[in-house]
Amino acid sequence: MTGGDGTASAVETALAGALSKSQLAYDYLRDRIALHELSPGYRLVLQSIADELAMSVVPVREAIRRLEAEGLVTYERNVGARVAMVDEHGYVDAMQALGVVEGAATGLSARAISAADLQRATEVNDHLRAVLDHFDPHAFTALNRQFHSVLFESCPNKLLLDMVHRGWAQLSGLRDSTFAFVPGRARDSVAEHAHILDLIAGGADPLEVEIAARNHRWATMQAFLDARADRADKADRAVPRPTSLRETP
Amino acid sequence: MTGGDGTASAVETALAGALSKSQLAYDYLRDRIALHELSPGYRLVLQSIADELAMSVVPVREAIRRLEAEGLVTYERNVGARVAMVDEHGYVDAMQALGVVEGAATGLSARAISAADLQRATEVNDHLRAVLDHFDPHAFTALNRQFHSVLFESCPNKLLLDMVHRGWAQLSGLRDSTFAFVPGRARDSVAEHAHILDLIAGGADPLEVEIAARNHRWATMQAFLDARADRADKADRAVPRPTSLRETP
DNA sequence: TTCCCACGAACCATATACGATTTGAGATAC
DNA sequence: GTATCTCAAATCGTATATGGTTCGTGGGAA
Numbered sequence: 001m002t003g004g005d006g007t008a009s010a011v012e013t014a015l016a017g018a019l020s021k022s023q024l025a026y027d028y029l030r031d032r033i034a035l036h037e038l039s040p041g042y043r044l045v046l047q048s049i050a051d052e053l054a055m056s057v058v059p060v061r062e063a064i065r066r067l068e069a070e071g072l073v074t075y076e077r078n079v080g081a082r083v084a085m086v087d088e089h090g091y092v093d094a095m096q097a098l099g100v101v102e103g104a105a106t107g108l109s110a111r112a113i114s115a116a117d118l119q120r121a122t123e124v125n126d127h128l129r130a131v132l133d134h135f136d137p138h139a140f141t142a143l144n145r146q147f148h149s150v151l152f153e154s155c156p157n158k159l160l161l162d163m164v165h166r167g168w169a170q171l172s173g174l175r176d177s178t179f180a181f182v183p184g185r186a187r188d189s190v191a192e193h194a195h196i197l198d199l200i201a202g203g204a205d206p207l208e209v210e211i212a213a214r215n216h217r218w219a220t221m222q223a224f225l226d227a228r229a230d231r232a233d234k235a236d237r238a239v240p241r242p243t244s245l246r247e248t249p
Numbered sequence: 250m251t252g253g254d255g256t257a258s259a260v261e262t263a264l265a266g267a268l269s270k271s272q273l274a275y276d277y278l279r280d281r282i283a284l285h286e287l288s289p290g291y292r293l294v295l296q297s298i299a300d301e302l303a304m305s306v307v308p309v310r311e312a313i314r315r316l317e318a319e320g321l322v323t324y325e326r327n328v329g330a331r332v333a334m335v336d337e338h339g340y341v342d343a344m345q346a347l348g349v350v351e352g353a354a355t356g357l358s359a360r361a362i363s364a365a366d367l368q369r370a371t372e373v374n375d376h377l378r379a380v381l382d383h384f385d386p387h388a389f390t391a392l393n394r395q396f397h398s399v400l401f402e403s404c405p406n407k408l409l410l411d412m413v414h415r416g417w418a419q420l421s422g423l424r425d426s427t428f429a430f431v432p433g434r435a436r437d438s439v440a441e442h443a444h445i446l447d448l449i450a451g452g453a454d455p456l457e458v459e460i461a462a463r464n465h466r467w468a469t470m471q472a473f474l475d476a477r478a479d480r481a482d483k484a485d486r487a488v489p490r491p492t493s494l495r496e497t498p
Numbered sequence: 499t500t501c502c503c504a505c506g507a508a509c510c511a512t513a514t515a516c517g518a519t520t521t522g523a524g525a526t527a528c
Numbered sequence: 529g530t531a532t533c534t535c536a537a538a539t540c541g542t543a544t545a546t547g548g549t550t551c552g553t554g555g556g557a558a
Contacts, residue, residue, distance in 0.1 A: 294508090329510065
């Protein structure tokens with residue numbers, strides 16, 4: 001289908017044979033949402049997508065139903081689907097929930113993680129530290145995801161792991177990551193990563209690892225909230241806030 | 250269509266207007282699974298269900314896709330769907346995950362819960378204690394669910410709450426609850442409930458409430474594992490286990 | 499008797515078709 | 529000029545139809 005000539009039936013059968021069209025549509029949409037090729041709020045019209053993928057609308061509908069169940073798209077009866085947009089409230093909820101499940105997954109991974117993985121996580125974090133000076137939010141976010149993935153992917157509980165993946169997928173819908181919004185958070189983040197690594201390497205209590213991982217995420221969430229409050233204040237009126245102003249112009 | 254003459258459009262619109270057939274099928278299947286009218290492993294044939302509900306297979310497919318995404322049914326390409334059966338491994342994973350999210354939801358509820366709800370939870374637990382002597386696993390399980398629902402429903406995080414609901418739904422698929430398998434667990438459970446209530450009433454640190462709620466669930470899980478190990482041992486060979494045998498014949 | 503193959507029934511996957519609903523634009527009245 | 533009504537285009541929801549796949553069953557050969 002990407003070839004465009006439409007005569008690749010043999011290849012298609014061999015290639016897509018294992019994958020149903022419904023699955024194909026699901027993967028297609030999921031990828032495009034994750035890659036931000038479909039922005040939040042984008043209207044998902046069944047027929048258009050079906051045309052793009054050279055299939056009928058039926059498999060597309062099913063794919064969208066699955067995406068809906070995962071919270072990646074919102075759906076309205078007789079109106080249609082659109083890519084879920086994460087308002088700040090949704091963002092906070094998602095980050096809070098992710099903190100819980102990712103923390104737990106990381107804690108459960110702590111004892112199972114291999115030395116090689118731990119080494120790899122350390123390298124990724126070194127990389128993160130290295131790019132702090134010429135800061136690129138997008139690259140930083142990608143590396144950050146890698147770092148955490150290494151730490152929680154060893155979690156033996158598939159259910160929990162799946163929740164973590166869904167949480168990340170939902171948050172990836174954001175127009176920009178938190179690090180684009182609050183660049184200053186990046187440096188703290190790297191330091192907290194190092195702390196988590198120390199805990200795991202030192203064979204700390206899994207619960208301690210879990211809480212560290214959770215607080216790490218919640219700190220990012222809090223940084224976002226603080227930044228938002230700051231901007232709102234500055235935008236609404238040019239009056240300094242009463243307490244604990246930590247302006248860094 | 251149920252009328253058969255096809256002229257009932259006004260009634261139909263008014264009655265089913267708020268609910269799509271897809272949604273209807275979803276609710277129908279979900280309820281029947283929850284009520285154990287459809288046992289785990291039961292084969293879900295599209296056409297049969299469509300006939301029962303007087304609709305075509307298309308909405309049924311969508312409903313099943315959603316149930317699949319929630320882990321209530323398993324699906325196999327070109328073969329079909331069946332009600333998810335929770336083997337002991339799946340059970341352990343589900344309980345572990347539920348412990349995490351339910352614990353977190355309960356912790357987040359702790360500060361938000363009303364005095365009335367707290368009172369109600371206490372009453373339900375008293376009820377649980379009262380039925381300990383003429384023990385009925387089914388009734389106990391239902392009350393137990395009530396108790397925990399009161400404690401976590403005040404959680405302000407909808408995402409987390411949804412995960413908790415899904416976890417309970419998945420586990421409700423079990424042929425019998427843990428309490429049917431390990432009746433002795435019931436008494437401990439009631440005592441732990443009281444402890445959790447004390448923590449919340451005393452305004453304890455939410456994290457402490459969370460860990461108590463989590464450990465409560467994990468203790469139930471552990472009781473199940475212990476019981477299973479016991480039976481396996483006794484079945485395999487009539488040799489007493491080396492340590493900490495706490496037989497109650 | 500046992501193994502293998504062929505055939506057929508049951509069922510899934512997808513395409514097409516059509517009625518129903520929403521939505522926005524243009525016309526008309528005030 | 530604004531508000532409201534009407535109508536048509538776009539899109540969704542569901543039914544029906546058809547081609548494929550799986551799985552069980554029965555017959556034949558070793």
